[in-house]
């Protein structure tokens with residue numbers, strides 16, 4: 001596959017400043033290399049404190065590697081002169097929507113990024129309306145953010161990035177504070193971004209059912225990549241994933257247990273339908 | 287609960303006054319305040335009262351809400367009136383008993399002062415009733431932009447004000463949550479004397495500060511990610527444009543001021559200041 005990679009990590013190491021309690025700074029990201037091609041939908045998994053958020057912040061230069069190199073569309077994140085261009089290429093959505101909305105009116109918040117870029121007013125108006133329609137928040141454009149639900153707020157935050165026309169969006173647990181319905185809204189939006197607008201998506205998550213929908217799943221452990229591949233191949237390593245303190249999707253778990261009892265099921269089952277079909281086939285074969 | 291909070295005292299509406307450019311409203315309000323203190327004769331005062339009433343009617347803000355904005359100043363109005371009645375001498379003597387002397391001048395001055403203060407408060411609250419805090423901030427930013435020449439960071443100050451407005455509901459929500467959490471841990475916030483109650487606030491204020499600082503860091507990261515580099519080179523989506531109605535309002539206000547000056551000229555001034 002000869003695709004251009006939009007995000008590239010070359011042997012990246014990063015350590016936070018030494019702690020107050022004088023323990024030496026341990027690298028949080030340790031010799032990590034990674035290439036993400038344009039248009040891919042990548043899910044990043046890993047247990048608490050394994051360095052996922054740090055990885056995200058390394059991508060658009062909020063943090064700079066202690067050693068190694070991160071490039072975005074060919075631009076080095078340690079080059080301050082390119083920082084604005086890098087952030088025009090990679091947008092970021094954080095976990096808590098309350099801490100990333102800056103304006104008192106929905107549409108003004110979406111306009112914040114383009115305004116910072118000095119885009120002419122008429123153009124901003126068009127981009128903002130388009131972005132709000134894309135996330136399904138156009139009708140609520142005049143609302144005050146504190147009158148929105150969590151899922152709606154997070155969609156506003158996403159619209160704020162879409163309006164900047166970034167090629168790539170990094171999301172750090174965007175659904176962590178949402179109820180199932182809000183999660184569904186946000187996940188539908190994310191999928192639409194990737195499939196219809198062709199935006200590269202890096203989604204950090206603790207939800208396996210979200211990861212299953214990605215093109216590629218990366219499992220991190222202690223600042224390094226432990227598993228990397230399509231959801232099917234990654235989740236077929238049930239024991240390995242469990243040893244890393246993570247769960248597999250429920251259907252995968254069921255298939256795994258049935259297989260242990262001697263049933264003839266394939267290892268790459270991800271959802272209920274696949275699982276049901278495989279069980280039926282296995283039963284018929286017996 | 288938090289969803290009902292409106293920041294400021296904006297009254298949602300669609301009147302002529304709501305539609306006026308916020309910059310023009312601020313300037314005209316200031317002109318009006320100056321005009322208030324030009325009134326020196328009864329006809330001028332009458333004109334001002336009529337104009338104020340007309341403004342209230344145009345704004346579509348219910349009389350009840352306007353009167354509510356007068357409540358906090360009722361005491362002040364009463365107090366200055368009484369003082370004026372007793373202290374301003376001159377005119378025809380009405381009461382003269384021992385050391386108490388009340389003359390027409392005193393009564394007129396009291397009346398003028400009361401009417402002036404009331405008009406001032408009514409008109410300035412009309413400004414906040416018909417303009418959202420966001421529009422006010424934007425307008426102030428524009429009006430103060432000449433100060434950029436003397437290196438005042440007007441855009442940054444306006445951004446700070448917007449963020450403050452934006453975070454008021456969030457922080458109120460947070461205080462609510464912390465209060466409940468501390469109550470659940472057995473904190474007694476409602477009983478005891480002043481000192482005890484003040485001390486009981488510490489377990490609320492400290493977590494509030496900690497979480498606010500964390501929020502500030504996250505917000506800073508989010509703003510960085512959206513290419514915020516301070517006010518320079520920023521454009522604004524919503525451009526403020528003066529419409530015919532803004533010029534009409536300016537002309538009417540100018541006529542009003544001229545009217546007051548003319549009336550002052552032809553009729554006897556009843557107060558000195």
Ligand SMILES: Nc1ncnc2c1ncn2[C@@H]1O[C@H](COP(=O)(O)OP(=O)(O)OP(=O)(O)O)[C@@H](O)[C@H]1O
Nearest residue numbers: 016017028046047048049050051052053054055173
């Ligand atoms: N600002 C900081 N200063 C010092 N150490 C930090 C800082 N932020 C994170 N760490 C440490 O770095 C490690 C990785 O943190 P990171 O936030 O990247 O983990 P994560 O994978 O995102 O975890 P989670 O799933 O909880 O979000 C943790 O051990 C954490 O304690």
Ligand SMILES: [Mg+2]
Nearest residue numbers: 052053054172
């Ligand atoms: Mg994290």
